[in-house]
Amino acid sequence: MKKLVSLILVFAMLVTCFSCVAFAEDEIKIMLNGKALTMDQPPVIVNDRTLVPLRAIFEGLGATVTWDDSTKTATGIKDGKEIKITIDNTVAKVDGKDVTLDVPAQIISSRTMVPVRFISESLGCKVDWDGTTKTVIIESAQGAIFELTFDGLSEFANNKDFITGATYDAKGVSLTDEYDHTTGEGISLKLANRTKSDHRIKFLNAFKDAVVGETYVVSAFVYAPEGAEKVGIGTYSDTGTANAFSPAANKEYDIAANKWTLIEVEYTHKDAAITQVGIDQRPASVKCAPTLYVDDVKVVKKAVSAPVEPESTTLIPVTLREGKRPTPSSNGLGKTYDDLIFYDRAFETDGEKKDSETMFNALPKNPKVMADHSDMVASKLQGSEASLASVEKVSVEGMPFTEALKAKVTGVPKYAYNTQMVLESLEDGTFEDGDNMLIVFYLRTLSAENEMQMGQVQLIVEQEVAPNNKVLKEDVKTFAGAGWKKVYLPFVAQKGYTRLCIRLGYYVQEIEFGGYQILNYGKNVKFDDLPTDTVMEIYDKKDLFEKDIDWRKEAWERIEEIRRGDIKVVVKDENGNVIENADVKIDMYDHEFKWGTAFNGNAFSETEKGDKYREAVSTLFNTVVSESSHKPAEYLMNPEPAKKQVEIAKQLGMKHFRGHTLVWDRPLDRTYDVANDEWIKNTTVTEELAKLTIANDEAGIDKYIENTIKTLAEDFKGQLCDWDVVNELLVNNEIRTRFGNQVLNKWYDWARKYDPNATLYINETGIVGQPNNQKVENFKVVLDYMTQNGVDFDGIGIQSHFGTFVSPKAFYDELMEIAAYGKEMKITEYDCSFDMNAQDPEAEASFTRDIMILAYSMQQMDGFLMWGFWDGSHWLKNAPVFDDDWSLKLSGEQYIDLVYNKWWTQEDGKTNTDGTYATKGYYGDYLITASKDGKTATADVKCYKGNDNTIEIVLK
Known part of the structure; x- marks a missing residue:
């Protein structure tokens, strides 16, 4: 009977055990560093915790293990770390500290089984669970290649052990015993006096023992007495290289107040230029934590059996060199003139070409005239800013009309329709829906204050009432000084669409209209047979597509020579x-010649857009110029963006930074509303300077401008290669007109005084290779004065904003006229606004290629900068290199082929x-x-x- 009772009790005990222990053979696998862990007994699950044989896991992780049978305690030691775990005891010890276990070690089937996660994580491993395959995945750290506990250190020195970023004062960094993570009684690193969230510390030489291609876990513990948002840990390169500001890998964590928090990021070491571990807060918009403590900084190799190379995320293939900015990789094309990129295009012969005038002359001779010149003359200026324009009748000779209407626009309205001419409306009863109509008139631009030297109007045929939908909305543009352009604008008439407008408010400009008619051809003429002509064409583009062009070959030969x-x-x-x-x-790995771009606030953006922007700048250019931050009013009101741009540019590996501009002598009506005694917000002329100008206070103006030049020049002394001392002075000459050209002597003398090593430039626009360009002659008058009267200047910048296609050779000829003054030269703001034409990326790419070749072929040309490179951040939405979604344009391919292949x-x-x-x-x-x-x-x-x-x- 006793034996039976004993058997029943044993059976009951076994049933109880089976309720909490599941033998897991053929179910759970243990993968250690990519390989199955060899065990003499399979894992078991106890209360949802996986237990494995003690000796198998300790020795698999490289630890030595001893067993004390008297206390039933196992001790594992690896890299100085000691773990003690006792059978049936839920308290284990790690380096002498108690750790509570969910499930204790226990003996099962005569084997000591221990919690696999506790042992692995205590030895610095990462443990994951794959539920689909029932696999425990352990990745061993395999020892640290870089570690800072700060214990035992008596100093931690700037530029030796660490550097700071984002203008963080290194004096805020110190060793302290206020808080410690390692032992609770040691030393940590204190980051005090942080005033900006991106104030950053970067630990040097963190990857000196790293192997390119290996993956590492970068970690640290952070303590924030007040808590901290978005504390990031990242991997960086040295100052002046691609990842000095934007980390190659980064991860952010929210840090609870008064609690040490582990922050870590995985990083695959693809670039030997990555040498530093940095800690800051990202993005810059988060609340700044004034004090942080850092401890136990570590870089450990992540052991995996077959690391997968992540897909490249670079915008274009690049070549990496340690300590240098990345550069585009070879495109595999040849390097000779014959290997230049051309596009196939067939052009109509003169006999095949059907021009607008021929089409017009082929139309019926008796269309119904819906409006004529008298309607234009009777038009009224309307709009909320109509006072910015005036119109008057003028006499004309040598044209099919003897009278024209002259419109003068003296200011640019907020919207173009705020300043427009409104003609007498069409009468609904005089036409049918679907009638094909044609507006015919002549336009010429006398003057236009814009980079392209083009006048612009827009013709509108719209509904009389809201929502004012339109059947015609078309821009018309002509070059200043280039004479009359006959314009043809067809549209399909629609009942209720009878309001006729001519919008004027695009630029400060003077334009004339003549010979105005609206002709109704009804439905007897097909719409496609009506001519369309709104562009003043001065160049047929044939040269762009032909390889055998003498002026291009001659330029190529000059390049080879110089x-x-x-x-x-x-x-x-x-x-x-x-x-x-x-x-x-x-x-x-870089050019002596300055290849560059305008640089803006995207350089600060902690977004994917910002990352791509910085990557593109670092990869494609060696020179930048601030779009607006160095302009005098902008800088005096807010100097920090300009300073930050210069810092970031250095971090991106830029060799050169241009200053733009010390003086911009804008007209008073652009900077101050005298009638309402109100400053007009702008980036170039401050309210104080505008008021001094109104008062005609020459002494006060001199003092103010000298102080402005002093402030800008001294703040960036030794950091900028050039300064545009004056910008666009042909149309921006308020002070020069009042007090004479001698103001130029003063301005350049002050610039030289306060930054004697900078190259001092004059920067001008509107020189773009167009026929009859008075701008060149006017600019030469100024240059004559400057050279003959001792103005102390070194360089001439030609902005090069092209409003339409021109002959590259004609542009080169203008540049050579300027080169005769013997000064250093740059193309300072290259771009193209060909929006008035049908999109023609092949022509734009060919044009960019030829402008670059001709500029580079000039002995005195020192640089070629574009005014932005990406459509997503470009004033014309038509940048040369990338479109809005970061796809490489044909013109971008041309740029890369020339700069990083042909001339490389x-x-x-x-x-x-x-x-x-x-x-x-x-x-x-x-x-x-x-x-x-x-x-x-x-x-x-x-x-x-x-x-x-x-x-x-x-x-x-």
Whole structure:
């Protein structure tokens, strides 16, 4: 009977055990660093926790393990970390500290089983669970390649152990015993006096032992007495390189007040330029935590069996070099003139071409006249800002009409329709729905204050009442000084659409209209047979598509002569003996020539857009200029963006930053509303300067402008390569008109005084290769004064905003007229506003190619900057390189092919018997590597025009 009772009790105990323990053979797998963990007993699940054999997990993780049978305690030690775990005890010890377990270690089937997650995480591993495959995944850290506990340190020095970013004062960084994570009684690093969320500390040499291609877990513990939002940990490169500001990898965490919090990010080390671990808050808009404490900074290798290379997210393929900005990779195209990118296009012959006048003359001769010149003359100026324009009748000779209407626009309204001419409406009863009508008139632009030197109006045929839908809305543009343009605008009539308007409010401009008619051809003429002509064409674009063009070939030959030179490499051993047959690699990594872009607030953006913007700048350019932040009124009111732009540009690897501009002598009516005694907000003329101008206070103006120049020049002294001292002075000359050209002497003298090493420029617009361009002659008058009267200037900037296609050769000829003054030159703001034409990306790309070739072929040309490179941040929404969704444009392909392929030197060869390897290369910065018999040395050299460019490399 006793035996039976005993058997029943044993059976009951076993049933109880089976209710909480599940034997998991053929169900749960343990994967350690990508391989199955070998165990002499399968895992079991106890109260939802996976237990594994003690010795298998400890030894699998590289720990030594001992067993004390008297206390039933196992001890595992790895890299100085000690874990003690006792059978049936829910309290374990890690480095002497108690840790409570959900499930204790226990003996099952004569094997000691321990919680796999507790053991693994205590030894610094990452543990995941894949429920679909019932797999525990353990990734071992395999030891730290970089670690900072700060314990035992007596100093932690700026520029030795760390650097700061975003203008954070390094004096705020100190060792402290106020709080400690490592032991609770040691040292941590205090980041005090943080006033901006992006105030950043970066720990140096964190990846000196890292292997390119390996993945690392970067971690730290952060303590914030007041809590902190979005504390980020990221991986960075050195100042002046691509990831100095924007981390290669980053992750943000919210930090609870008074609690040490682990922050970590995984990073695959693809770029040897990444050398630093940084901590800050991101984005910059979050509330700044004034004090943070950092401890236990660590970089550990993440062990995986087969790391998958992540798909590249770069905008274009790039070549990476340690400590240098990335550059576009070779596109595989050839490097000669014959390898230039051209596009196939057939042009109509003169006999095939059907021009607008021919089409018009073929129309019936008796259309119904719906409106004529008398209706235009009787038009009324309307709109909420109609006072910005005036109209008058003027006499005309040599045209099919003797009288024209002259419109003068003296200010630019908020909306173009706020300043418009409204004609007498069409009468509904005089036409049928669907009648094909044609507006015919003549337009000429006398003057226009814009970069393209183009006048613009817009013709409207719309509903009389809201919502004022339109059957015609068409821009018409003509060049200033280029004469009359006959305009044809067809539209399909619709009942109720009878209001006729001519919008004027696009620019400060003077324009004339004549010969105005609206002709109704009814339904007897097809709409497609009506001419359309709104563009003053001055160039047929044929040259852009033809390879065999003399002026382009001649420019290419000049480039070969003035932009390339001999490079000679001499390889020696440490005893001075030349080494024959050494391998030499010539690797150009930047140009001496300044290839650049305008730079704006997207550089600060902590968004995907901002990341791409910074990446594009760093990859494509070596020079930037601020769009607005250096303009005098903008800077005096808010200097921080300009300073931050300069800092970010350096971090992105920019070699040069242009200053734009010290003085912008804008007309008073653009900067101050005298009638209402109110300053008009703008970036160029402050309210104080405008009031001094109204008072005609020359002494006060001088004092104010000198102080402005002093402030800007001294704040950026030594940081900018150039200053535009004056900008667009032909149409912006309020003070110069009042007090004479001698103001130029003062302005340039002050600029020289306060930044003696900057190259001082005059920057002008409207010089764009158009026929009869009075702008060139007017500019030469100013340059004559400056050169003949001792104005101390060094350079001439030509903005190069093109409003329509012009002959590149005509533009080059204008540049050569300017080059005759013997000054350094730059293209400072290149872009194209071809919006009035049908989109023609092939023509735009070809035009960009030829303008670049001609500019680069000029001896005095020192740089070529575009006024923005991305449609998503461009004043005309038509930038040269990327469209709005970051797709590379054809013109962007041309830019990259020229700058980083055709005019880019990558050579290799062997030294001859005298230890010399010689080649020709484009002037720029080079890494030149020589190697022989296992010895290698690299020289970082500037092979610039005028240098000897003989490089000696010693192999040791």
